Every structure is written in structure tokens, then in C-alpha cells.
Amino acid sequence: MREPDSLSGRHRFFADVMLGSLARWLRILGYDTCYDNRMDDEELISRCCADNRIALTRDRRLARRRALKRSLFITSDNLGDQLREVLRFTGDGVDERLVLTRCLECNSSLQPVAKREVRDLVPPYVYRTQPRFQRCPECRRLYWAGTHRERMMERIDRLLNSDPETFST
Numbered sequence: 473m474r475e476p477d478s479l480s481g482r483h484r485f486f487a488d489v490m491l492g493s494l495a496r497w498l499r500i501l502g503y504d505t506c507y508d509n510r511m512d513d514e515e516l517i518s519r520c521c522a523d524n525r526i527a528l529t530r531d532r533r534l535a536r537r538r539a540l541k542r543s544l545f546i547t548s549d550n551l552g553d554q555l556r557e558v559l560r561f562t563g564d565g566v567d568e569r570l571v572l573t574r575c576l577e578c579n580s581s582l583q584p585v586a587k588r589e590v591r592d593l594v595p596p597y598v599y600r601t602q603p604r605f606q607r608c609p610e611c612r613r614l615y616w617a618g619t620h621r622e623r624m625m626e627r628i629d630r631l632l633n634s635d636p637e638t639f640s641t
């Protein structure tokens with residue numbers, strides 16, 4: 473069943489405790505993905521239902537719980553395979569415009585911030601060389617693109633086109 477998020481037109485997820493790396497990479501790709509490593513099954517089910525999120529889980533029993541309206545059972549332990557499983561499910565390709573639009577730590581949508589406002593908050597070299605900055609409205613973390621973005625795109629490419637290989641964030 474496909475029911476996209478009304479804002480981005482994309483699916484929203486809640487990753488279970490075993491899928492922290494997958495959650496992080498889905499955020500990198502711009503998917504609204506909740507993750508909380510202290511959350512138990514019952515809480516996860518109620519959050520998914522209340523928030524219209526698809527539960528991503530390595531637990532087949534949880535995926536089959538009737539209270540959970542929508543879920544995707546992730547079969548692989550390999551991060552690249554897991555990411556491919558999700559993209560196959562959504563039918564989406566990687567949309568470069570959405571890459572790095574969410575906070576990797578807390579999942580909030582990043583907001584542009586004027587360069588002069590970050591002068592004292594980033595290393596001088598970064599300030600001199602980067603034209604654009606974004607800030608997380610929740611945790612206040614700053615993001616800038618530059619080579620970071622290019623490297624990220626290369627990693628996404630490797631991750632999605634690789635044989636089983638261990639990636640970490």
C-alpha cells in the first residue's frame with residue numbers, strides 16, 4: 473500500500489531499534505525517518521499509527537502485528553541491501569535534490585541560514601569557502617554542502633551498487 477507524505481510526496485518511516493544505520497541513510501536521502509533506540513514494540517506501533525509512518529523492521533513477528541497498519545520487513549543485514557529493499561518498496565530513485573535536506577541526528581527538515589549568522593560558529597576555512605549553510609531548527613546543528621555533498625553522493629552510489637560490503641556512517 474502506498475500513501476505518500478503530503479509535504480514531500482514521499483513515504484515516512486519509523487525504523488526499529490536494529491536499523492539505526494538504515495535510518496541514518498534514509499535521512500541522508502531525504503526520507504522523513506524516525507528512530508529511537510530505546511523504543512519498544514508497543515510504542516513503535518502506536519507512533520506509526522498516530523503519525524502515518526511505515527514501520528521498518530528486522531523482526532518478522534513485529535512486521536505481522538495486526539495493530540501495525542503498514543510495515544516493511546527488512547530481510548537483509550547488509551546496509552546496501554536494506555537501502556535497496558526500501559527503495560524497491562517505495563519505487564523511488566535517489567533524488568539528488570533531497571539529499572542532505574534533513575538533520576542526520578534528529579530528522580528535522582533543515583532550514584537555510586544566512587552566511588553572516590554562522591561566522592563564529594564554523595571553522596574559518598569553512599566560512600571562507602562555503603557559500604551556503606543550513607541549520608537544524610531542533611538541535612541547531614549546522615550543515616554545509618561543499619565536498620561533503622559530493623562524497624555523500626559517491627557513497628550513496630557505492631552503497632546502492634555494491635555487493636555485500638560493510639558500510640558504516
Ligand SMILES: [Zn+2]
Nearest residue numbers: 575578608611
Ligand atoms: Zn537536528
